[in-house]
Amino acid sequence: MTLQDAKIGFKDCSDCPIRHRAVCARCETNELELLEKIKYYRSYEAGQTVVWSGDQMDFVASVVTGIAALTQTMEDGRTQMVGLLLPSDFVGRPGRNVAPYDVTATTNLMMCCFRKKPFEEMMQATPHIAQRLLEMTLDELDAAREWMLLLGRKTAREKIASLLMIIARREASLNVSADSDVRVFDLPLTREAMANYLGLTLETVSRQISALRKDGVIMLEGKRHVTVPDFQRLQDETGDDSDGGMLF
Amino acid sequence: MTLQDAKIGFKDCSDCPIRHRAVCARCETNELELLEKIKYYRSYEAGQTVVWSGDQMDFVASVVTGIAALTQTMEDGRTQMVGLLLPSDFVGRPGRNVAPYDVTATTNLMMCCFRKKPFEEMMQATPHIAQRLLEMTLDELDAAREWMLLLGRKTAREKIASLLMIIARREASLNVSADSDVRVFDLPLTREAMANYLGLTLETVSRQISALRKDGVIMLEGKRHVTVPDFQRLQDETGDDSDGGMLF
Protein backbone atom coordinates (compact mmCIF):
# COMPACT_ATOMS: atom_id res chain seq x y z
CA MET A 1 0.00 0.00 0.00
CA THR A 2 1.32 3.42 -0.87
CA LEU A 3 0.12 6.77 0.36
CA GLN A 4 -1.12 7.43 -3.14
CA ASP A 5 -3.43 4.44 -2.89
CA ALA A 6 -4.69 5.64 0.45
CA LYS A 7 -5.54 8.99 -1.03
CA ILE A 8 -7.58 7.44 -3.77
CA GLY A 9 -9.24 5.13 -1.31
CA PHE A 10 -10.22 8.07 0.81
CA LYS A 11 -11.54 10.14 -2.05
CA ASP A 12 -13.59 7.41 -3.59
CA CYS A 13 -15.35 6.16 -0.49
CA SER A 14 -15.08 8.78 2.16
CA ASP A 15 -17.66 7.26 4.44
CA CYS A 16 -16.35 3.75 5.02
CA PRO A 17 -13.74 3.40 7.74
CA ILE A 18 -12.70 0.06 6.40
CA ARG A 19 -12.31 1.31 2.89
CA HIS A 20 -10.23 4.12 4.25
CA ARG A 21 -6.56 3.32 4.01
CA ALA A 22 -6.99 1.57 0.73
CA VAL A 23 -8.92 -1.61 1.22
CA CYS A 24 -11.60 -0.79 -1.32
CA ALA A 25 -11.08 -4.03 -3.15
CA ARG A 26 -12.24 -6.10 -0.22
CA CYS A 27 -15.40 -4.18 0.61
CA GLU A 28 -18.50 -5.79 -0.77
CA THR A 29 -21.82 -4.24 -1.53
CA ASN A 30 -23.89 -5.61 1.28
CA GLU A 31 -21.37 -4.41 3.83
CA LEU A 32 -21.46 -0.94 2.41
CA GLU A 33 -25.22 -0.95 2.65
CA LEU A 34 -25.01 -1.98 6.25
CA LEU A 35 -22.50 0.79 6.92
CA GLU A 36 -24.80 3.31 5.22
CA LYS A 37 -27.50 2.51 7.73
CA ILE A 38 -25.44 2.98 10.86
CA LYS A 39 -23.28 5.90 9.84
CA TYR A 40 -23.70 9.55 10.76
CA TYR A 41 -21.51 12.62 10.63
CA ARG A 42 -20.31 14.81 13.46
CA SER A 43 -18.53 18.13 13.26
CA TYR A 44 -16.42 19.84 15.87
CA GLU A 45 -14.86 23.27 16.06
CA ALA A 46 -11.15 23.65 16.65
CA GLY A 47 -10.50 23.20 20.35
CA GLN A 48 -13.67 21.25 21.12
CA THR A 49 -13.45 17.96 22.95
CA VAL A 50 -14.85 14.90 21.21
CA VAL A 51 -14.69 12.60 24.24
CA TRP A 52 -13.14 12.86 27.67
CA SER A 53 -10.92 10.17 29.07
CA GLY A 54 -13.05 7.81 31.10
CA ASP A 55 -16.28 8.69 29.30
CA GLN A 56 -18.53 6.30 27.54
CA MET A 57 -17.72 6.17 23.85
CA ASP A 58 -20.53 4.49 21.98
CA PHE A 59 -19.21 4.92 18.47
CA VAL A 60 -16.19 4.28 16.30
CA ALA A 61 -15.31 6.79 13.62
CA SER A 62 -12.93 7.82 10.94
CA VAL A 63 -11.67 11.32 10.29
CA VAL A 64 -13.05 12.86 7.11
CA THR A 65 -11.49 16.33 7.31
CA GLY A 66 -9.43 18.13 9.93
CA ILE A 67 -7.19 16.86 12.68
CA ALA A 68 -7.88 15.29 16.05
CA ALA A 69 -5.49 14.59 18.90
CA LEU A 70 -5.47 11.91 21.55
CA THR A 71 -4.00 13.24 24.79
CA GLN A 72 -3.30 12.01 28.28
CA THR A 73 -3.16 14.47 31.15
CA MET A 74 -1.67 14.10 34.61
CA GLU A 75 -3.32 15.48 37.72
CA ASP A 76 -1.07 18.55 37.78
CA GLY A 77 -1.80 19.40 34.15
CA ARG A 78 1.21 17.97 32.34
CA THR A 79 -0.18 16.63 29.09
CA GLN A 80 1.22 14.32 26.46
CA MET A 81 -0.27 13.76 23.04
CA VAL A 82 -0.40 10.02 22.32
CA GLY A 83 -2.09 10.01 18.95
CA LEU A 84 -2.54 12.36 16.02
CA LEU A 85 -5.45 11.60 13.71
CA LEU A 86 -5.36 12.87 10.16
CA PRO A 87 -7.99 12.34 7.47
CA SER A 88 -8.65 8.64 6.85
CA ASP A 89 -7.45 7.65 10.33
CA PHE A 90 -9.66 5.51 12.49
CA VAL A 91 -10.55 6.07 16.14
CA GLY A 92 -12.36 3.99 18.71
CA ARG A 93 -12.17 0.39 19.60
CA PRO A 94 -14.58 -2.42 19.17
CA GLY A 95 -14.82 -4.27 22.46
CA ARG A 96 -14.10 -1.28 24.69
CA ASN A 97 -16.71 0.94 26.25
CA VAL A 98 -14.63 3.64 27.86
CA ALA A 99 -12.23 6.01 26.16
CA PRO A 100 -8.75 5.68 27.69
CA TYR A 101 -7.72 9.23 26.71
CA ASP A 102 -9.13 12.60 25.70
CA VAL A 103 -9.97 13.10 22.05
CA THR A 104 -9.98 16.75 20.97
CA ALA A 105 -10.37 18.59 17.69
CA THR A 106 -7.10 20.35 16.86
CA THR A 107 -8.60 22.03 13.82
CA ASN A 108 -12.20 22.09 12.65
CA LEU A 109 -13.03 18.45 12.37
CA MET A 110 -15.51 16.25 10.57
CA MET A 111 -15.83 12.63 11.47
CA CYS A 112 -17.86 9.81 10.02
CA CYS A 113 -19.20 7.82 12.95
CA PHE A 114 -20.71 4.38 13.32
CA ARG A 115 -22.66 3.33 16.35
CA LYS A 116 -20.61 0.71 18.08
CA LYS A 117 -23.14 -2.05 18.62
CA PRO A 118 -24.08 -2.49 14.96
CA PHE A 119 -20.48 -2.01 13.93
CA GLU A 120 -19.45 -4.84 16.22
CA GLU A 121 -22.21 -7.01 14.88
CA MET A 122 -20.95 -6.40 11.39
CA MET A 123 -17.47 -7.37 12.57
CA GLN A 124 -18.82 -10.66 13.80
CA ALA A 125 -20.51 -11.31 10.50
CA THR A 126 -17.67 -10.31 8.20
CA PRO A 127 -14.35 -11.69 9.44
CA HIS A 128 -12.08 -9.79 7.11
CA ILE A 129 -13.00 -6.58 8.89
CA ALA A 130 -11.37 -7.75 12.10
CA GLN A 131 -8.32 -8.70 10.06
CA ARG A 132 -8.25 -5.27 8.48
CA LEU A 133 -8.62 -3.55 11.84
CA LEU A 134 -5.84 -5.73 13.21
CA GLU A 135 -3.58 -4.60 10.42
CA MET A 136 -4.44 -0.95 11.05
CA THR A 137 -3.87 -1.35 14.78
CA LEU A 138 -0.49 -2.95 14.17
CA ASP A 139 0.43 0.05 12.02
CA GLU A 140 -0.60 2.34 14.85
CA LEU A 141 1.48 0.31 17.27
CA ASP A 142 4.51 0.68 15.01
CA ALA A 143 3.92 4.41 14.86
CA ALA A 144 3.58 4.58 18.65
CA ARG A 145 6.88 2.76 19.04
CA GLU A 146 8.72 5.07 16.70
CA TRP A 147 7.21 7.90 18.70
CA MET A 148 8.60 6.32 21.88
CA LEU A 149 12.11 6.44 20.44
CA LEU A 150 11.53 10.10 19.66
CA LEU A 151 10.29 10.89 23.17
CA GLY A 152 12.93 8.89 25.00
CA ARG A 153 16.11 9.54 23.06
CA LYS A 154 15.94 12.39 20.57
CA THR A 155 17.13 15.95 21.12
CA ALA A 156 14.72 18.86 20.81
CA ARG A 157 16.01 19.67 17.33
CA GLU A 158 15.66 16.07 16.17
CA LYS A 159 12.15 15.96 17.59
CA ILE A 160 11.07 19.03 15.62
CA ALA A 161 12.66 17.75 12.42
CA SER A 162 10.94 14.38 12.90
CA LEU A 163 7.54 15.98 13.38
CA LEU A 164 8.01 18.14 10.29
CA MET A 165 8.91 15.01 8.32
CA ILE A 166 5.83 13.19 9.51
CA ILE A 167 3.55 16.06 8.53
CA ALA A 168 5.37 16.67 5.28
CA ARG A 169 4.98 13.05 4.28
CA ARG A 170 1.28 12.96 5.13
CA GLU A 171 0.36 16.33 3.66
CA ALA A 172 2.59 16.00 0.66
CA SER A 173 0.72 12.87 -0.32
CA LEU A 174 -2.44 14.91 -0.45
CA ASN A 175 -1.21 18.19 -1.90
CA VAL A 176 1.90 18.11 -3.98
CA SER A 177 2.48 16.34 -7.23
CA ALA A 178 6.15 16.31 -8.16
CA ASP A 179 8.59 14.01 -6.44
CA SER A 180 11.02 16.91 -6.41
CA ASP A 181 13.17 17.65 -3.40
CA VAL A 182 11.11 20.70 -2.46
CA ARG A 183 8.10 20.19 -0.23
CA VAL A 184 5.53 22.74 0.81
CA PHE A 185 2.89 22.27 3.46
CA ASP A 186 0.90 23.95 6.20
CA LEU A 187 1.56 23.27 9.86
CA PRO A 188 -1.80 22.25 11.27
CA LEU A 189 -0.63 22.43 14.90
CA THR A 190 -0.03 25.29 17.31
CA ARG A 191 3.32 25.46 19.04
CA GLU A 192 1.63 24.18 22.17
CA ALA A 193 0.18 21.16 20.37
CA MET A 194 3.58 20.45 18.87
CA ALA A 195 5.10 20.66 22.34
CA ASN A 196 2.56 18.19 23.67
CA TYR A 197 3.31 15.88 20.78
CA LEU A 198 7.06 16.03 21.34
CA GLY A 199 7.32 16.12 25.12
CA LEU A 200 8.76 19.64 25.11
CA THR A 201 7.66 23.12 26.20
CA LEU A 202 6.22 25.49 23.64
CA GLU A 203 9.17 27.85 24.16
CA THR A 204 11.64 25.14 23.20
CA VAL A 205 9.55 24.29 20.14
CA SER A 206 9.60 27.92 19.08
CA ARG A 207 13.33 28.25 19.61
CA GLN A 208 14.16 25.11 17.64
CA ILE A 209 11.94 26.12 14.75
CA SER A 210 13.71 29.47 14.69
CA ALA A 211 17.04 27.65 14.69
CA LEU A 212 16.06 25.41 11.78
CA ARG A 213 14.92 28.50 9.88
CA LYS A 214 18.15 30.35 10.61
CA ASP A 215 20.13 27.33 9.43
CA GLY A 216 18.18 27.23 6.16
CA VAL A 217 16.66 23.80 6.74
CA ILE A 218 13.14 25.23 6.47
CA MET A 219 11.53 28.48 5.34
CA LEU A 220 8.45 30.02 6.92
CA GLU A 221 5.75 32.27 5.47
CA GLY A 222 3.60 33.47 8.31
CA LYS A 223 3.68 31.08 11.24
CA ARG A 224 2.10 28.15 9.53
CA HIS A 225 3.25 27.81 5.93
CA VAL A 226 6.44 25.76 5.65
CA THR A 227 8.74 25.26 2.68
CA VAL A 228 11.43 22.59 2.83
CA PRO A 229 14.01 23.43 0.18
CA ASP A 230 15.92 20.17 0.58
CA PHE A 231 13.96 17.22 1.87
CA GLN A 232 17.05 15.09 2.43
CA ARG A 233 18.56 17.81 4.57
CA LEU A 234 15.52 17.75 6.85
CA GLN A 235 15.64 13.96 6.93
CA ASP A 236 19.25 14.14 8.09
CA GLU A 237 18.20 16.30 11.03
CA THR A 238 15.78 13.69 12.38
CA GLY A 239 18.44 11.26 13.57
CA ASP A 240 16.60 8.43 11.83
CA ASP A 241 18.14 5.97 9.41
CA SER A 242 18.11 7.41 5.94
CA ASP A 243 15.65 4.81 4.66
CA GLY A 244 13.07 6.50 6.82
CA GLY A 245 11.97 3.45 8.75
CA MET A 246 9.49 2.63 5.96
CA LEU A 247 10.97 -0.77 5.46
CA PHE A 248 7.95 -3.00 5.62
CA MET B 1 -10.30 -10.76 32.69
CA THR B 2 -8.27 -10.48 35.87
CA LEU B 3 -4.59 -11.08 36.28
CA GLN B 4 -5.48 -14.16 38.26
CA ASP B 5 -7.27 -15.61 35.26
CA ALA B 6 -4.31 -14.87 33.06
CA LYS B 7 -2.08 -16.80 35.41
CA ILE B 8 -4.31 -19.84 35.25
CA GLY B 9 -4.58 -19.54 31.51
CA PHE B 10 -0.84 -19.53 31.20
CA LYS B 11 -0.32 -22.48 33.47
CA ASP B 12 -2.94 -24.66 31.90
CA CYS B 13 -2.07 -24.23 28.24
CA SER B 14 1.41 -22.88 28.06
CA ASP B 15 1.86 -23.61 24.38
CA CYS B 16 -1.07 -21.81 22.80
CA PRO B 17 -0.54 -18.11 22.10
CA ILE B 18 -4.25 -17.59 21.73
CA ARG B 19 -5.09 -19.28 24.96
CA HIS B 20 -2.45 -17.22 26.65
CA ARG B 21 -3.97 -14.20 28.30
CA ALA B 22 -6.99 -16.14 29.36
CA VAL B 23 -9.03 -17.06 26.35
CA CYS B 24 -8.98 -20.77 26.97
CA ALA B 25 -12.72 -20.98 26.80
CA ARG B 26 -12.80 -20.07 23.15
CA CYS B 27 -10.13 -22.46 21.92
CA GLU B 28 -11.55 -25.57 20.39
CA THR B 29 -9.99 -28.95 19.98
CA ASN B 30 -9.30 -28.93 16.27
CA GLU B 31 -7.52 -25.59 16.56
CA LEU B 32 -5.34 -26.89 19.32
CA GLU B 33 -4.44 -29.87 17.19
CA LEU B 34 -3.50 -27.60 14.36
CA LEU B 35 -1.36 -25.51 16.71
CA GLU B 36 0.34 -28.68 17.96
CA LYS B 37 1.51 -29.44 14.45
CA ILE B 38 3.07 -26.07 13.71
CA LYS B 39 4.56 -25.24 17.07
CA TYR B 40 8.16 -25.56 18.21
CA TYR B 41 10.20 -24.21 21.09
CA ARG B 42 13.23 -21.98 21.01
CA SER B 43 15.51 -21.05 23.88
CA TYR B 44 17.84 -18.11 24.16
CA GLU B 45 20.47 -17.16 26.71
CA ALA B 46 20.32 -13.82 28.46
CA GLY B 47 21.72 -11.21 26.10
CA GLN B 48 21.14 -13.18 22.90
CA THR B 49 19.32 -11.57 20.02
CA VAL B 50 16.15 -13.27 18.79
CA VAL B 51 15.77 -11.19 15.62
CA TRP B 52 17.44 -8.08 14.31
CA SER B 53 15.47 -5.12 13.08
CA GLY B 54 14.99 -5.48 9.35
CA ASP B 55 15.47 -9.25 9.34
CA GLN B 56 13.02 -11.75 8.04
CA MET B 57 10.83 -13.06 10.84
CA ASP B 58 9.04 -16.17 9.71
CA PHE B 59 7.31 -17.03 12.96
CA VAL B 60 5.07 -15.63 15.63
CA ALA B 61 5.60 -16.68 19.22
CA SER B 62 4.61 -16.31 22.79
CA VAL B 63 6.91 -16.08 25.76
CA VAL B 64 6.83 -19.16 27.99
CA THR B 65 9.51 -18.22 30.54
CA GLY B 66 11.92 -15.30 30.84
CA ILE B 67 11.82 -11.80 29.50
CA ALA B 68 12.39 -10.34 26.06
CA ALA B 69 12.79 -6.72 25.05
CA LEU B 70 11.93 -4.92 21.82
CA THR B 71 14.41 -2.12 21.18
CA GLN B 72 15.07 0.51 18.57
CA THR B 73 18.57 1.86 18.08
CA MET B 74 19.75 5.02 16.38
CA GLU B 75 22.86 5.15 14.21
CA ASP B 76 24.95 6.65 17.01
CA GLY B 77 23.94 3.98 19.50
CA ARG B 78 21.20 5.67 21.48
CA THR B 79 18.68 2.94 22.17
CA GLN B 80 15.11 2.97 23.41
CA MET B 81 13.19 -0.02 24.58
CA VAL B 82 9.74 -0.04 22.96
CA GLY B 83 8.33 -3.27 24.30
CA LEU B 84 8.86 -5.54 27.28
CA LEU B 85 7.62 -9.10 26.89
CA LEU B 86 6.82 -11.12 29.99
CA PRO B 87 5.57 -14.69 30.10
CA SER B 88 2.29 -15.08 28.16
CA ASP B 89 3.01 -12.06 25.93
CA PHE B 90 2.79 -12.45 22.20
CA VAL B 91 5.32 -11.28 19.64
CA GLY B 92 5.29 -11.11 15.87
CA ARG B 93 2.70 -10.02 13.43
CA PRO B 94 0.62 -11.86 10.96
CA GLY B 95 0.85 -10.06 7.64
CA ARG B 96 4.34 -8.64 8.14
CA ASN B 97 7.53 -10.24 6.95
CA VAL B 98 10.18 -8.00 8.42
CA ALA B 99 10.79 -7.24 12.09
CA PRO B 100 10.59 -3.49 12.69
CA TYR B 101 12.82 -3.62 15.81
CA ASP B 102 15.39 -5.79 17.56
CA VAL B 103 14.09 -8.52 19.82
CA THR B 104 16.59 -9.60 22.49
CA ALA B 105 16.49 -11.94 25.45
CA THR B 106 16.85 -9.92 28.64
CA THR B 107 16.98 -13.04 30.80
CA ASN B 108 17.17 -16.66 29.73
CA LEU B 109 14.18 -17.03 27.51
CA MET B 110 11.93 -19.76 26.22
CA MET B 111 9.44 -19.05 23.50
CA CYS B 112 6.79 -21.16 21.90
CA CYS B 113 6.91 -20.42 18.19
CA PHE B 114 4.53 -21.01 15.31
CA ARG B 115 5.63 -20.84 11.73
CA LYS B 116 3.90 -17.85 10.22
CA LYS B 117 2.40 -19.32 7.07
CA PRO B 118 0.34 -22.02 8.76
CA PHE B 119 -0.53 -19.67 11.58
CA GLU B 120 -1.93 -17.19 9.07
CA GLU B 121 -3.85 -19.94 7.35
CA MET B 122 -5.38 -20.86 10.66
CA MET B 123 -6.31 -17.21 11.19
CA GLN B 124 -8.15 -17.24 7.90
CA ALA B 125 -10.04 -20.33 8.87
CA THR B 126 -10.95 -19.35 12.42
CA PRO B 127 -12.14 -15.76 12.59
CA HIS B 128 -12.22 -15.39 16.34
CA ILE B 129 -8.45 -15.61 16.40
CA ALA B 130 -8.10 -12.36 14.50
CA GLN B 131 -10.56 -10.81 16.92
CA ARG B 132 -8.53 -12.07 19.85
CA LEU B 133 -5.30 -10.77 18.36
CA LEU B 134 -6.99 -7.44 17.71
CA GLU B 135 -7.94 -7.20 21.35
CA MET B 136 -4.41 -8.06 22.44
CA THR B 137 -2.94 -5.52 20.05
CA LEU B 138 -5.27 -2.82 21.35
CA ASP B 139 -4.06 -3.62 24.87
CA GLU B 140 -0.49 -3.24 23.68
CA LEU B 141 -1.37 0.06 22.05
CA ASP B 142 -2.83 1.31 25.32
CA ALA B 143 0.32 0.25 27.13
CA ALA B 144 2.47 1.98 24.52
CA ARG B 145 0.50 5.19 24.99
CA GLU B 146 0.83 5.13 28.75
CA TRP B 147 4.53 4.58 28.15
CA MET B 148 4.57 7.66 25.90
CA LEU B 149 3.20 9.77 28.74
CA LEU B 150 5.96 8.40 30.94
CA LEU B 151 8.69 9.17 28.40
CA GLY B 152 7.42 12.61 27.49
CA ARG B 153 6.31 14.09 30.78
CA LYS B 154 7.41 12.22 33.88
CA THR B 155 10.41 13.04 36.09
CA ALA B 156 13.16 10.50 36.63
CA ARG B 157 11.76 9.57 40.03
CA GLU B 158 8.26 9.13 38.65
CA LYS B 159 9.63 7.01 35.82
CA ILE B 160 11.38 4.64 38.23
CA ALA B 161 8.33 4.38 40.47
CA SER B 162 6.14 3.66 37.43
CA LEU B 163 8.43 0.90 36.20
CA LEU B 164 8.52 -0.68 39.65
CA MET B 165 4.72 -0.59 39.73
CA ILE B 166 4.46 -2.26 36.35
CA ILE B 167 6.81 -5.05 37.36
CA ALA B 168 5.27 -5.39 40.79
CA ARG B 169 1.81 -5.79 39.29
CA ARG B 170 2.95 -8.37 36.76
CA GLU B 171 5.19 -10.38 39.06
CA ALA B 172 2.88 -10.14 42.02
CA SER B 173 0.19 -11.81 39.96
CA LEU B 174 2.48 -14.77 39.52
CA ASN B 175 4.18 -14.96 42.90
CA VAL B 176 2.36 -13.51 45.84
CA SER B 177 -0.90 -14.59 47.32
CA ALA B 178 -2.15 -12.05 49.82
CA ASP B 179 -3.67 -8.77 48.72
CA SER B 180 -1.76 -7.14 51.54
CA ASP B 181 -0.01 -3.82 51.09
CA VAL B 182 3.42 -5.42 51.05
CA ARG B 183 4.79 -6.62 47.74
CA VAL B 184 7.97 -8.50 47.08
CA PHE B 185 9.48 -9.18 43.71
CA ASP B 186 12.70 -9.56 41.77
CA LEU B 187 13.87 -6.93 39.35
CA PRO B 188 14.46 -8.81 36.12
CA LEU B 189 16.24 -5.91 34.43
CA THR B 190 19.75 -4.49 34.68
CA ARG B 191 20.14 -0.79 35.41
CA GLU B 192 21.01 -0.31 31.75
CA ALA B 193 17.88 -2.10 30.56
CA MET B 194 15.80 0.01 32.93
CA ALA B 195 17.46 3.13 31.56
CA ASN B 196 16.62 2.07 28.02
CA TYR B 197 13.06 1.43 29.07
CA LEU B 198 12.70 4.82 30.72
CA GLY B 199 14.69 7.07 28.41
CA LEU B 200 17.30 7.80 31.09
CA THR B 201 20.98 7.03 31.69
CA LEU B 202 21.92 4.13 33.91
CA GLU B 203 23.53 6.53 36.40
CA THR B 204 20.27 8.40 36.85
CA VAL B 205 18.42 5.12 37.31
CA SER B 206 20.87 4.08 40.00
CA ARG B 207 20.64 7.43 41.79
CA GLN B 208 16.85 7.45 41.81
CA ILE B 209 16.63 3.91 43.08
CA SER B 210 19.03 4.87 45.86
CA ALA B 211 16.85 7.88 46.64
CA LEU B 212 13.68 5.78 46.81
CA ARG B 213 15.49 3.40 49.12
CA LYS B 214 16.76 6.21 51.34
CA ASP B 215 13.22 7.61 51.51
CA GLY B 216 11.84 4.24 52.60
CA VAL B 217 9.62 3.75 49.58
CA ILE B 218 11.39 0.51 48.68
CA MET B 219 13.84 -1.86 50.33
CA LEU B 220 16.57 -3.75 48.53
CA GLU B 221 18.25 -7.06 49.29
CA GLY B 222 21.15 -7.45 46.95
CA LYS B 223 20.65 -5.51 43.75
CA ARG B 224 17.67 -7.37 42.47
CA HIS B 225 15.29 -8.29 45.25
CA VAL B 226 12.79 -5.54 46.01
CA THR B 227 10.36 -5.17 48.89
CA VAL B 228 7.67 -2.52 48.76
CA PRO B 229 6.47 -1.94 52.32
CA ASP B 230 3.58 0.32 51.29
CA PHE B 231 2.17 -0.22 47.83
CA GLN B 232 0.05 2.93 47.91
CA ARG B 233 3.12 4.96 48.77
CA LEU B 234 4.86 3.71 45.63
CA GLN B 235 1.73 4.34 43.60
CA ASP B 236 1.75 7.96 44.81
CA GLU B 237 5.27 8.39 43.49
CA THR B 238 4.30 7.48 39.92
CA GLY B 239 2.34 10.66 39.19
CA ASP B 240 -0.53 8.55 37.85
CA ASP B 241 -4.14 8.87 38.93
CA SER B 242 -4.73 6.80 42.00
CA ASP B 243 -7.05 4.39 40.19
CA GLY B 244 -4.01 3.15 38.35
CA GLY B 245 -5.32 3.71 34.87
CA MET B 246 -6.95 0.29 34.98
CA LEU B 247 -10.35 1.71 34.25
CA PHE B 248 -11.53 -0.38 31.34
Added chain:
DNA sequence: TGGAAAATTTGATCTGTGTCAAAGAGACAT
Protein backbone atom coordinates in the same frame (compact mmCIF):
# COMPACT_ATOMS: atom_id res chain seq x y z
C1' DT C 1 38.61 -19.99 47.18
C1' DG C 2 40.65 -16.39 44.53
C1' DG C 3 40.58 -13.09 41.01
C1' DA C 4 39.09 -10.89 36.92
C1' DA C 5 35.22 -8.95 34.55
C1' DA C 6 30.80 -6.92 34.80
C1' DA C 7 27.39 -4.31 37.10
C1' DT C 8 26.38 -0.77 40.31
C1' DT C 9 27.02 3.22 43.12
C1' DT C 10 28.64 7.68 44.08
C1' DG C 11 30.93 12.15 43.19
C1' DA C 12 32.00 16.40 40.46
C1' DT C 13 30.83 19.05 36.81
C1' DC C 14 28.45 20.45 32.53
C1' DT C 15 24.62 21.41 29.53
C1' DG C 16 20.07 21.19 27.24
C1' DT C 17 15.76 22.18 28.25
C1' DG C 18 12.46 24.20 31.52
C1' DT C 19 10.75 28.30 33.89
C1' DC C 20 9.52 32.96 34.31
C1' DA C 21 8.94 37.30 32.12
C1' DA C 22 8.11 40.57 28.58
C1' DA C 23 7.83 42.15 23.97
C1' DG C 24 6.13 41.38 19.11
C1' DA C 25 2.89 39.66 15.53
C1' DG C 26 -1.59 38.00 13.74
C1' DA C 27 -6.43 37.30 13.86
C1' DC C 28 -10.80 39.03 14.57
C1' DA C 29 -14.64 41.86 16.15
C1' DT C 30 -16.41 46.40 16.59
Added chain:
DNA sequence: ATGTCTCTTTGACACAGATCAAATTTTCCA
Protein backbone atom coordinates in the same frame (compact mmCIF):
# COMPACT_ATOMS: atom_id res chain seq x y z
C1' DA D 1 -8.75 51.50 11.11
C1' DT D 2 -8.44 50.44 16.34
C1' DG D 3 -8.14 47.73 20.10
C1' DT D 4 -8.29 43.23 22.27
C1' DC D 5 -7.05 38.62 22.57
C1' DT D 6 -4.32 34.81 21.37
C1' DC D 7 -0.24 32.92 19.60
C1' DT D 8 4.62 33.29 19.00
C1' DT D 9 9.22 34.86 19.74
C1' DT D 10 13.08 36.12 22.48
C1' DG D 11 15.77 36.84 26.74
C1' DA D 12 17.74 35.76 31.38
C1' DC D 13 18.32 32.41 34.55
C1' DA D 14 17.63 27.87 37.06
C1' DC D 15 17.88 23.09 37.46
C1' DA D 16 17.14 18.07 36.30
C1' DG D 17 19.49 14.88 34.28
C1' DA D 18 23.71 13.85 31.28
C1' DT D 19 28.55 13.14 31.17
C1' DC D 20 32.99 11.82 32.80
C1' DA D 21 35.52 9.53 36.29
C1' DA D 22 36.53 6.52 40.06
C1' DA D 23 35.43 3.54 43.84
C1' DT D 24 32.70 -0.45 45.31
C1' DT D 25 30.02 -4.58 44.98
C1' DT D 26 28.49 -8.67 42.66
C1' DT D 27 29.04 -12.40 39.48
C1' DC D 28 31.13 -16.15 37.84
C1' DC D 29 34.76 -18.93 36.08
C1' DA D 30 39.27 -21.08 36.82
